[in-house]
Amino acid sequence: MEYNPFSLDIHIDPYPTYRYLRDEAPLYHNPEIGFWALSRFQDVWDATLDWERFSSSAGPALEIEVSVPMMIAMDPPEHNRNRGIISKAFTPRAIEKLEPQIRKIICGYLDALIERDSFDAVEDFSAKFPMDVISSMLGIPEQDRDQIRQWSNIALTRKPGEKEPPPEAIEAGANNWMYFQQYIDERRKNPGDDMISTIVHATATDDDGKERGLSDEEILGFIALLAAAGNETLTKFFGNGIYHLSRYPEARAEIAANPAVIPNAVEEILRYDPSSQYQGRIAMCDIEMYGQTIPKGDRVILITGAACRDEREYPNPDELDIHRDIKRQLAFGFGYHLCLGASLARLEGRIALEEFFKRFPDYTVDEDNLGYVHSSNVRGFTSVPITPQR
């Protein structure tokens, strides 16, 4: 069986193929596209800790060339130094303080939908709030946020079956770049109380121990990573959750009646259908596994999406169980590159579900008009049209 992360079938439902990979080809090789893949929970978990053999230096996705320095495409010790520059802004404590601000953003969008007979849970809601949250942390003015969000989404979109970005994706990426370049210049002159000002004025320590300011390229790398990582993944998490909960009406009714179950439901939705499906690595030496050798320099992907459905870790993995006791979570990755925004994502995910279900405890999904993302590793819907039941 072929596994092609660019194919439309995989974007619609990768899970039967993942089962085949875990059971029959736990070290899978696709010579045409040029990658190896690990899919069993324990293999993926272990590889996230083994940066000396599974390096992140080639970037997170098969089709994305990393053109600016980004921590997601670095290994220790450079990675630790970079992550340290902004990690304080993402500790659970720092994130907790953002709750009122996040709730206000989320309620604003949901209140505008209350009178509507039907709306799109993704286009009209979850595509909007994550970028507002990250933009307000970065200090981007409100009037520019819609435009930045559109460019970020277009920049990540691929045509079904195609690996190379289409011209409109390249153009959108370039527009984002230009916008942020101007914004960095502005913040150098007039620092504010926001994350871009912190990054602009941060220092990095070189290998020889010398302290220096960050270059524009490095700053752009931070911004681009935060904007991309904090936007699409959460948008898709919410769409996936609303869709899957419509297939599990008992769980949905319980969430609506008892918001205390929401934090665990967030974990389970993330496990059941994670919006980030695989993490890119590169073999730093010949790696022997399952009787085969991954040659040094070959691309390897760690399919966290497949690991999250591994019955070797989770009983009945294909069932969505909002009370599941998840001892080890892989939806945010693990090890050195464990999602820096995990606390923020959990908080936004919880508030979004709490406020959504307060207003729309019951709804039907128009299954004929679901839209799917075409990306090799971001999984979810571009469109989940729903009709609230009053």
Ligand code: HEM
């Ligand atoms: C449901 C939402 C999210 C999911 C499923 C998710 C998933 C992931 C995963 C799987 C990784 C690991 C990448 C690797 O191993 O190579 C990662 C890394 C990262 N994520 Fe998230 N993420 C989410 C939300 C966010 C948010 C809201 C932010 C913050 C703005 C964020 C920022 C980052 C950053 C900066 C990294 C790189 C960390 C590093 O390289 O050390 N993510 N994320």
